Amino acid sequence: MIKTSTFQIQIVCPGCNSYHAVSGIVDFDTCQNCGKSINVRSILNERMFGMMDRVKYINGFLAGSIEQMGGTGAYKLLYTSMPPECEECRVLLDESMLIKAIEENKPVVCPSCNHKMPVRKADAEIKEFHPKAVGVINDSHGKDDNEKNTDKTEMFVFKCMTCGAGLELTNDTKRTTKCNYCDNENYLPDSIWTKLHPNKEVQPLFLMLDLVENDIKETIDYFLRVTAIRVYSKHFENFICSYFEKPFVNESLLIWLKCFLSAKNDKSGFNMDFEKLHKFFYDNLILGLENHPVELKMTVAEYGYNIPVVIQEKLSTDNNDSVRCAFAKNGNLDKNIYKKLQQDKNEDVAAEAKKHKTGFLKSLFG
Numbered sequence: 001m002i003k004t005s006t007f008q009i010q011i012v013c014p015g016c017n018s019y020h021a022v023s024g025i026v027d028f029d030t031c032q033n034c035g036k037s038i039n040v041r042s043i044l045n046e047r048m049f050g051m052m053d054r055v056k057y058i059n060g061f062l063a064g065s066i067e068q069m070g071g072t073g074a075y076k077l078l079y080t081s082m083p084p085e086c087e088e089c090r091v092l093l094d095e096s097m098l099i100k101a102i103e104e105n106k107p108v109v110c111p112s113c114n115h116k117m118p119v120r121k122a123d124a125e126i127k128e129f130h131p132k133a134v135g136v137i138n139d140s141h142g143k144d145d146n147e148k149n150t151d152k153t154e155m156f157v158f159k160c161m162t163c164g165a166g167l168e169l170t171n172d173t174k175r176t177t178k179c180n181y182c183d184n185e186n187y188l189p190d191s192i193w194t195k196l197h198p199n200k201e202v203q204p205l206f207l208m209l210d211l212v213e214n215d216i217k218e219t220i221d222y223f224l225r226v227t228a229i230r231v232y233s234k235h236f237e238n239f240i241c242s243y244f245e246k247p248f249v250n251e252s253l254l255i256w257l258k259c260f261l262s263a264k265n266d267k268s269g270f271n272m273d274f275e276k277l278h279k280f281f282y283d284n285l286i287l288g289l290e291n292h293p294v295e296l297k298m299t300v301a302e303y304g305y306n307i308p309v310v311i312q313e314k315l316s317t318d319n320n321d322s323v324r325c326a327f328a329k330n331g332n333l334d335k336n337i338y339k340k341l342q343q344d345k346n347e348d349v350a351a352e353a354k355k356h357k358t359g360f361l362k363s364l365f366g
Contacts, residue, residue: 002095002134003252004084005058005207011043012074019076021202023140025126035175035188043075044129052232053222058130059211060219061256063242064235081239083248084137084206086110087117095250098208102135107144118144130209137206161186213255220259223272233272236260237280244284249295257296258303275306282308294320301327312337321346328352 009022011029015036022029027041049057049066063080084093091112098119101108107116120126120142122133136142156169162184167177169192176187223232261281263274285292285300289311300307301315301323307330315327316337327333328341328349333356341353 001211001213001251001255002099003059003209003211003250004081004095004098005130005209006080006082006084007205007207008078008202009044009048009205010076010202011038011040013038014073023203023205024120024142025129025136025139025205025207026141027125041125041128043073047073048075048077052226055130055132056219056222057232058207059209059215060223061239061243061253061260062232062235063238064232078202079235080242082242082246083250085204086113086115087138087204088115089113092246092248095208098137098206099134101137102208105143107142108137116144118142126207130207132209132211132215134208134210137208138203139205156192158186158188158192160184211252216252216255217259220256220263224263224265224274233277236272236277240277240281240284244287247292247296249293254295254299257299261300262303262305264305278304278306279308282311286311286314289314290318294323297323298326302329304330305332307333309334309337316340321349324349325352328356331356 010019011022012018013020013031013034013036015031016034018031018033020029020031020033020038022040025040025044027039029038029040030036031038045054047068048054050068061081063082066077066079068074083095084098085091086093089110089112091110093108093110097111098108101119102121105119105121107118109116117138118140119135119137120139121135126133126136158167158169159165160167160179160182163179163182165179165181167179167186169177169188173188176185178185260274261278265272265274282304286308289297297315297318297320301318307315312327312334315323318324318327324341324344324346325348328338328344329352338353338356342350344350344353
């Protein structure tokens with residue numbers, strides 16, 4: 001099943017101490033300001049997520065910023081698990097369309113504005129970053145029919161500062177270049193270098209993953225048990241807020257919700273307060289509950305733990321039979337809700353609800 005992880009990454013250049021926008025998952029990149037080589041690989045794979053398990057974080061549905069300030073290797077990361085969108089018009093893109101583009105090694109064309117984004121199949125560099133990656137959309141090293149790289153053929157002429165001979169410069173030219181006539185080194189001034197390497201905006205990189213259910217379950221288990229990263233509970237809340245602004249449904253999200261909403265804190269010691277996170281989720285869910293996607297409501301109804309009674313009341317009277325039937329399967333409801341469901345006009349709903357014992361029978365048989 002497909003899941004998208006979106007990154008916007010900046011790394012401080014060790015040469016000029018300015019932020020460099022990372023445009024792809026690569027070993028090394030060249031600073032747009034001073035031309036110094038930046039070891040992107042060591043930041044992405046060894047430092048970007050600190051002591052946290054990078055793969056388990058990426059497999060979850062989270063959103064937030066991670067920042068390391070000061071000195072060589074400082075970086076900024078903006079991350080989200082929201083669906084991919086066109087970098088120009090911000091329309092949401094169909095994930096199956098993106099996978100097809102990766103398989104065919106063709107640029108992604110936005111159906112709304114016709115903007116193209118390059119496609120890069122998962123190679124050794126990408127697989128090292130995440131072993132279950134399928135490819136990356138909008139990676140500058142991807143297939144793009146040269147749309148993003150038309151300036152590579154642009155040439156400037158600059159006179160050698162020693163002999164005055166013309167130096168032919170392209171954006172492949174190093175910051176320090178040798179004259180073919182006098183063999184002296186020329187350090188290109190900022191005015192020339194910035195023409196060859198204009199500052200890039202921080203563009204999103206859409207990492208496409210092919211996961212199985214256990215990959216998602218493991219990330220919930222990880223956050224339940226790891227005690228040193230409590231700060232990342234905020235990233236759960238960030239995603240929940242983003243999600244209810246633009247609700248969507250796909251298989252990987254529904255598996256995540258199933259695992260997330262049924263997670264219970266280990267009383268012997270746990271990292272995330274999932275009871276608090278569940279409450280935050282339900283507080284957002286209740287706003288416009290009637291208009292949420294049916295698949296979302298079915299997942300919440302069946303797997304939700306500690307669902308507030310006010311939401312239980314709404315789900316027990318939902319207009320969709322499938323939602324009420326899923327709700328009747330939940331083993332953690334108020335006894336009055338079970339009684340209501342047992343009287344449901346839909347026979348399947350009533351039959352499911354009657355499987356749960358209430359009152360005297362529950363205390364007698366458990």
